[in-house]
Amino acid sequence: MITLIKAGWVAAWDGAHHRVIRNGEVAFDGDSILYVGAQCPFAADEVVEDPNWFVCPGFINLHGHIGLDVMASVLDVGRGDRFAPSLDFVERAPLFLEPSLSPTAQQQNAEISLVQMVKSGATTIVDAAGSGTIWWLGNPPEDEAMLVETVGRIGARAYLSLSYRSGRSYQKADGSRDWHWDEDMGMAGLSEAMRFAQEFHGAHDGRVQVMLCPHAVDNCSPDLLSATRNEARQAGLLIQIHTAQYAHEVDLIRQRYGDTPVGHLHNIGFLGPDIILGHCIFISGHPSVGGDSERDLRLIADAGSSVAHSPLPFARSGDALYSLPRYLDHGITVGIGCDIWPADIISEMKLAWFLGKHTNRTAERPTCLEVFTAATVGSANALGRSDLGRLAPGAKADIVCVDLSGFHVGPVIDPIRSLVAFCTGRDVARVYVDGKVIVDEGKVLNADEEALRRAAHEIQNTLYKVAAQRDPLGRTVDSILQLEKTT
Ligand SMILES: [Zn+2]
Known part of the structure; x- marks a missing residue:
């Protein structure tokens, strides 16, 4: 069946750039795009028309954490890292902890993340560290099947993973931090991740893909990373790893291996075109790191x-x-990920635009088009997918229709600029994945958003209670947050 979308604006891919077509048309047959241009020559079975829509390629959230989002509302000064010790990192490795959520709550927790991501315009979601609370505190393997089933029902495209690591940072009863190393735990985690890949890679007509996610440079041993590299190459899987995400991580890696996190990965032969570096902030030349400003980017x-x-x-x-702009100018493929709540890929583009200018000390760059390209083609190229992130014949019919008629959007001259500068995920009207509508009028069709909204409160309350019980210093959540505010 051929569907034709006629819209006020269409972002067409010309093979090298997104080009906006005023009053453009996009036609697709099943899961594949047939035509993008000014006037479709094919007879359509269904015509959808909205002069206020800006039709974009589906955005790709290259780094998300399904199931971690419900905890993000407590964050003020920083990332979950500040809060997570009380949840996960007690005197013993968290693998030994009992799950804190019921299977039903785990499922809802995952669905809350997925719903928010797709209704904000992400058609592809990369779960970059094996689903935070789901896997750290969950009940595998039931949760694994549940997650895959939920992705299938919602209709998203997703790259899932079971994360693993050989070391864990934890907080002792005296408040100090230490590391617990267990090589066997790491290797067993890799085996589990491979089993997960064998079972689910390609599920739901290929919408579910699996990648390997050794969690981070500072908690995976060189042996575990080498083993990961070998397994991934043999199975043809991509790898994503948190890299250079904290300044203290740089100190640690320098102490252990005498180099920056990126330098260390280079030295052990880990880097390659199939590697996605999550965050990758604290590289040589960063103000907090110092050293050669070109070296890590070149590596x-x-x-x-x-x-x-x-x-x-x-x-x-x-x-x-x-x-x-410096990363882009070095020829590095950069995609956009949301990491945690609100997991709104359009807002994330906006922040990449603002902070890119701020850190580059330029008004001119990055441009809106550069961040729009990062969230589409950049993320797709990182995944090795020339059929995603672009509206062109032969590409997947993963399409986001953004309503530009909102008062806050104002008059539109260039819809890419309007999208990045003024829109959020709440302006997303309709989302197609594989040519099927999964979000309409801003609502996810195969989910009960109101029930999930209520469930989120319950889940958060449960996790708060568990956090207080597990905190090695015996603090309540309130006191932990109070502590954050004064540090
Ligand atoms: Zn992350």
Whole structure:
């Protein structure tokens, strides 16, 4: 069946750039785009028309955490890292902790994240560290099947993973931090991740893909990373790893291995075109790191690795990537990820635009088009997907229709500028994945948003109680948050 969308504006891909077509048309047959241009030559079975719509390629959230979002509302000064110790990192490794949520609550917790991501315009969601609370405190393997089933029902495209690590940072009863290392735990985690890949890679007509996510450079041993590299190459899987996300991580890696996190990954032969570096902020030349301002960028570019840029969670703690134009000018593929709540890919673009200018000390760059391209083609290229992130014949019919008629949008001259500068995910009217409508009039069709909104409160209350019970210093959540505010 051929569907034709006629809209006020269409972002057409010409093979090298997005070009806006005024009063453009997009036609697709099943899951594949047939035509993008001014006037479709094909007879359509269904015509959808809205002069206020800006038709964009589906946005790709290159770094998200399904199931972690419900905790983000407590964050003030920083990322979950400040809060997580009381949840996860007690004297013993958290693998030994009992799950804190019922299977039903786990499922709802995952669905809350997914719903928010797709209704904000993300058609592809990359779960970059094996689903925060789901896997750390969950009940695998039931939760794994539940997550895949939920993605299938919502209709999104997703890259899922089971994260693993060989070391855990934890807080002792005296408040100090230490590391617990367990090589066997890491290798067993890799085996589980491969089993997950064998079971679910390609599920739901290929909408579900699996990647490997060794959690972070500072908690995975060189042996675990080498084993990951070998397994991924043999199975043809992508890898994403949190890299250079904290200044203290740089100190730690320098102490252990005598180099920056990026330098360390280069030295052990880990980097390559199939590697996505999550965040990748604290590289050589960053104001907090010092050293050669070109060196780490060159290592990434020469290896053909990509960066998943998530400005929001780091802006909360006063950190930023220096700078988006510099990464792009080195030829590095940069995609956009939301990391955590509100998981709004359009707002994330806006912040990448603002902070990119701020850290680059230029008004001219990054442009709106550069961040729009990062959230579409950049993320798709990081995934090795020439059929995503662009509206062109042969590409997947993953399409986002943004309503530009809102008062806050104002008059539109260039819809890409209007989208990045003035819109949020709440302006998303309709979302197609594989040619099927999964969001209409801003609502996710196959989810009960009101029930999930209510469930979120219950889930958060449960996690608060668990956090207080598990805090090694015996603090309540209120006192933990109070502590954050004064540090
Ligand atoms: Zn992350």
